[in-house]
Amino acid sequence: MGVTLEDKLVVAVSSRALFDFEDENRVYEAEGEAAYVALQREREHVPAPPGVAMPLVRKLLAFNTEAGQRVEVVILSRNDPVSGLRMFHSAKAAGLAIERGVFTRGETPYKYLRPLKANLFLSASDDDVRAALEAGFPAARVFPNSRKEAESHPNEIRIAFDGDAVLFSDEAERVFKSDGLQAFTAHETERASKPLPPGPFAPLLAALHRLQTVAGQDVPLRIRTALVTARSAPAHERAIRTLMAWNITVDQAMFLGGLEKRDFLREFEPDFFFDDQTRHCVGAAEAVPTGHVPHGVANA
Template identity: 70%
Template sequence: MAVTLQDKLVVALSSRALFDFEEENQLFEEAGSQSYVQLQLTRLTQPAQPGVAFPLVQKLLRFNADGQHRVEVVILSRNDPVSGLRVFHSAQENHLQIERGVFTQGRTPFKYLRPLGAKLFLSVNESDVRQALEAGFPAARVFPDSIKSAEANPDEIRIAFDGDAVLFADDSERVFKERGLNAFQSHEAQYAQTPLPPGPFVPLLQAIHLLQTLPANQVPVRIRTALVTARSAPAHERAIRTLMSWQITIDEAMFLGGLEKGPFLQEFEPDFFFDDQTRHCESAKYAGPTGHVVHGVANPR
């Protein structure tokens, strides 16, 4: 029987998202690929330090602890295959069960998301993230300087999402951009009973929902989700009714009406937060690992 990843939560991520290769990348930027490869060769047996997505990956892989393979983590990297040796070695030294990887030596790797059936792609490369989103895959550009705290809530995965242009399409956000706040609030109140179109991160939310429905005695870690949005009443109702129409429950919802998101996220303590606006990401990165969803009206090419 052929091996398949069809029934699993597949997370694909670049080597820089999983491990801290910022020093090596700086050398690449300053001296080119040959110097970069030579440095990686001298460090093949030196495990890299954890990167932004490391705590999330570490916790997600615990869903496989009982022998049931529910989560698959794949390295999808612009690295050369030789440098890939260090990535796999670093994963092994950190006790991460990562068996699959694609290394493209400088070329964009996003096209391999489709055969993998990925439900999330994390990368530091904005172009790769944009192309992944345009191809229909949940993807985010990680902020390498985000705060990482694997020790917080060791038995719980906390994932927070922005609403418009992340969980929902950016149709309503376009109304706000083009006509202002009052027109946006009136529009959302008028269409409160009409579900919003799905945004790019719905496939990930659905996959997470399936993991959340597993009996508590079957898994050593639980997932807690939050909607953290600039919406406020009366625009809150349409967002909640949309989730209800999808038959998906969010554990926490924060309707902040334009307040800075960072302080609220510091209280939630996310293992990852996804937002389409860089100003919110800049605030959020001091609360935990953060990913910029380079999508929608806030992110024109």
């Protein structure tokens, strides 16, 4: 029987999401590819600093034990193969058991998400993330300069999700954008018992739920999730009933009615937060690792 990733939670992560390559990226933007490749080659054995996704990746890999290999992390990068040497050296220096990587030298790598059967793609490239979302994969553009506060809960993986256009479809958000808050509230109240269609990150929430169930007591880590949404009562009911219909629970739900999400996220301290609106992401990135999900009417 051949090797397969079928039964694993697969996370594909770009080099700039996993490592802090902002200095190198500035060289690329100012001097071009050749200067960038030369710098990466010069620094081949210099471990790169951790990037915004590293704490999350480290915790996910902790689900791999002698009892079972449940998580696969793959570096999926526009870098050239020579620069890829530094990625693997840096991963090894960081104690990350990463064995697979795809390096495309400038070509968009999103098409390799399909054979990888990826459950999540994190990248600093907006174009690659949009292409991945259009292909049906949960994907987010990381904010490389997000505050990294992911070590506060060493025995938990904490992930926070926005609702509309992230966990759920943008059906209700379209009503809000076109007709305003009053129409949105009426729309959601009338349909409180009708589940919302799934959004791009619904499969990831389901995969995390399966991972926790399969791991059981073998792994001393708990996955803790939160819904952090601008919805408020009475529109909250449809969101909760949608999750109930999916037979998935979240540990916390915050219905903020338009309040700034940043301060609530600072208290929850997630390893990652996903939102479809740039303005929420910019604020959240001041407090926690953040990924923008360029999906739905807000990103048309």
